[in-house]
Amino acid sequence: MVGHNIHKTNGNKKIPEPTLKRLPLYLHYLKGIMNKGQMNISAPVIGNDLRCDPTQVVKDLSVTGIKGKPRVGYNIYELIQNIETYLGFNKNNDAFLIGAGNLGTALLSYEQLQGFGINIIAAFDNDPAKVGQQQGHINVLHISKLQDLVTRLHVHIAILTLPGDVAQDIAEKLVKWGIKAIWNFTPVYLKLPQHIIVQHTSMYANVAVLLKKLHHAENTYIE
Amino acid sequence: MVGHNIHKTNGNKKIPEPTLKRLPLYLHYLKGIMNKGQMNISAPVIGNDLRCDPTQVVKDLSVTGIKGKPRVGYNIYELIQNIETYLGFNKNNDAFLIGAGNLGTALLSYEQLQGFGINIIAAFDNDPAKVGQQQGHINVLHISKLQDLVTRLHVHIAILTLPGDVAQDIAEKLVKWGIKAIWNFTPVYLKLPQHIIVQHTSMYANVAVLLKKLHHAENTYIE
DNA sequence: TAGATTGTTAATCGATTAACAATC
């Protein structure tokens, strides 16, 4: 199955992670522009609106296999299609959500996640009070049903929005049952086999950067 | 006020952002270790548990001004104190939350945010149905009261958990009223004066990385 | 044609990793 890309994308070549993280930003921006009825857009314009280097825009977009025209730029519709296809946002990647607390519930009712390729098909919790609820069309099931459903439905993605102290334990079980990628919203580092993809999304990492920049600014400039 | 650091931290020297983002991870890990009654810990042990290079651990921790002892390592309590002080996690940095939807509500009831230096003192929404509610001890006020309270209370941090299409508009107003840092949970790029600190926390950036790694893995190895 | 823009290759910049001296 290697090298069978229909579009001429960069295939399995290693793409810089910063590039991958910028693509959704371009995508959202481009959808806004398209809704205004515009047909084409150039890298310098994108760079100006999103305050980033135009050559970086060119490089970032090129990974999706898009071809632009000198003096014209890129076709916006084609560009959106390419980014979505490249990132897998127009597929439905089935996922289970584990931990139906506040953050979990927020994610469940975030219909937009589906527009970004993540299709949460069920949520799990150990709290009997939460089991049986419906959150944004998704049922909350008891955690005891997790093993059976993961194995039967061949779900590959798990979203962890549960307390940190049980995260490692559940993660190990999920891996045993066949989960291949974990989106980790807990503050704990998950020590799992190297082939398991763990995406750590920590609020606190962002708080750290924000506070440090703020205090730095406050100490640097006279108020 | 420049250079008056009591602890010998790296002060206002430029610290790599990746380092800042790793510090909360160390912090959480160290608190777990301390609760087990351990007194000291060495960089190689941390590196092994958190799967990162021990020399990087040494370099990361050194920015907080901690001094370790050869053959012993670092005093865990002192290390925790230094990281918290360095990041500003033991101060109460007042913040307003704007948009009391699902994600906003999740953040409000996330008491732990306070332990990481962010003290949300009020939430705002334009939905009358939400105004007057209490979410985790924080009142939801009508958006019309925002201007008055931002200016009167000298709040410097705003957390944006509102719909993307109004984000730029509200952000510009907030800046006019004196907000210095914005934690942006919307998918839009906020074009604001350069001196305003904008911390963009996008779910989608993480989805992009996760899906790409997953599909890459699925295409690389024979199943 | 002239000029703006793409797309690629080279140079720079910054972060990570390696090497090694200092030290308890």
Add this chain to the structure above:
DNA sequence: TAGATTGTTAATCGATTAACAATC
């Protein structure tokens, strides 16, 4: 003392930025 670990300086690696040729 011997050896593990810190802490610093140098080398490597990777991403960003700059330069420039190709092209519509």
